[in-house]
Amino acid sequence: MAGRMEEDKVEYWLYPTESGLDGFSVLAKVWNLVEKSVQTYLWHQELFNLKLVEEKDGWCLQGGVVYGDSVEDEWMVVALLKYITSELHEISARVLDSDGEIILIEAADQVPRWAGEPALAEGRVFLYSGEVHLIPVCQTPGDVTPFPHGSPNPFSASRFIATYPHLTRADTSVQKVITSRIGRYPKEWSDNKHITTVLLPGILAALLHTHKQTVSDIVHALKDRDHIDARKTRSMPRIRPENQKQYSLTFPRCLYALLSSIKVKPHRSSGWKIEERSKPEVLGYQLSLGLEILLSRHRRGEEESVGEQSWERFREKLEDVGYFQGEMQGSVKYKHLAEQAQEFMKCSKEGSHHSRVDNIVKTVERFENGDLKEPSSGWLRPGGQDGDESWMEVTxxxxxxxxxxxxxxxxxxxxxxxxxxxxxxxKISDMAGVGDQDSVDLDPNNLISSMKKLLGEPDDHTFSDEDSDESDDDEEDPVIIDYMNRLDAEVSGLKGREDLPDQDKPLxxxxxxxxxxxxxxxxxxxxxxxxxxxxxxxxxxxxxxxxxx
Structure with a gap:
């Protein structure tokens, strides 16, 4: 399925549960379902994406999101997959991160014992009909399963789950844990956002109004700045402190915490002057510097394309599922929806970040040429609304x-x-961890008897009187006597020697x-x-x- 996964990344696959399905049709249905949630949510680093992949066993939809420091993005992905499979029963979903089966890790205390072993559980966890499904392994000779061991073929496993869901549906306790962790995702994410007032120049306000996800690219560019960026952006040649106004800007909490941790000051040659005690001015300059860094790094490459043939097939399927809401082709709303669908396809390609930066540069150029005006209403609202920052203070x-x-x-x-x-x-500890001492059942007499046999000593219960008389005449080995005294003291708790420590006594x-x-x-x-x-x-x-x- 996948090789070694990079850190801080979640990968996922959607598999058909029946034969004869068209991959583009399913992709169009999926995008029509999740488009609003994907576009509304502010992603910390990368957006949710999917692409059609043809394999020898059939097609599947594959995607991956680098979530960085924001674990909430990872669970937003799980919530989207859960929602997709609850609405479209012709597909099931698999999801993994760099640690493995994210669903099993979250519900580790509720899953069956075999599912706690990564080698046994690999490839056996699916989402289907909005629920968690576990394909069982053979634990006894009497168990019957089409996949007794190893990681099953995901295409075959998907069809099996759809055919026999009652055999694979995870316990109710597992379902509750995952549902509780997801919360109100994917349609509601107010607990993960922060609103604050920011003083923005006109060019930056227009950009964020047009592409709100740009705030993520800007903050990460600021975080990753180096001495070359500092030298190129010292004078801030393109982002000037002009037409500044206060706006209420929405951040994902993790991204806002990251921005708040960055300390930068304008160079005296930049023309920027900020009051360091004014949070709107400081945040506005930080975002402006981040945009300047993005512009200075940009090298215009070839125009990113989704492929004319692939786009036409996808657009036709989108029309079939009602994605364009009955709008006439060529209308403003139709073009807007088409652009979003194209961006969705571009996000699934390698180098999608470069494509997003290209869009940022084009938008800035439109503003510089007078083709784009700063917003008066819409996503960016007038300033004055500030959220409570107590969530950033952990006592x-x-x-x-x-x-x-x-x-x-x-x-x-x-x-x-x-x-x-x-x-x-x-308690006793071994390679498996701390054990439960109460489960140990030790018979001292049997242990002594066994040890005597190992050392060649005759067992007391098998001696006859004649044998005892004969053995009394023999000279006993003093080393063996000393060893047996120590053993008796340890096992029976007898104080045979004053210098012998009591190993069973708790510390x-x-x-x-x-x-x-x-x-x-x-x-x-x-x-x-x-x-x-x-x-x-x-x-x-x-x-x-x-x-x-």
């Missing part, structure tokens, strides 16, 4: 609450730590150790560290100093 208390809500960390005070720590330290927690652990936890200020990792492993939240449980 130890809020982090504990998030961890408890996300991972079920138990709440408790410091008085719970010694007993839990003692219990943890007294006592020194008050100094506990005090140092708590001090380390407080010093971490809510961030991940050794002490917080240990407490989370124990399922303990020590709270903050002075807090009562």
């Amino acid at each position: 130890p208390e809020s982090l504990d609450r998030m961890l408890a809500a996300r991972f079920g960390v138990a709440q408790g005070g410091e008085e719970n730590i010694p007993s839990e720590l003692n219990s943890f330290l007294s 006592e927690v020194d008050t100094n150790v506990l005090s140092n652990l708590l001090a380390s936890y407080s010093a971490e200020l809510g961030f991940s560290g050794p002490a917080s990792s240990l407490f989370n492993t124990l399922g303990i939240n020590p709270g903050v100093k002075g807090e009562k449980s």
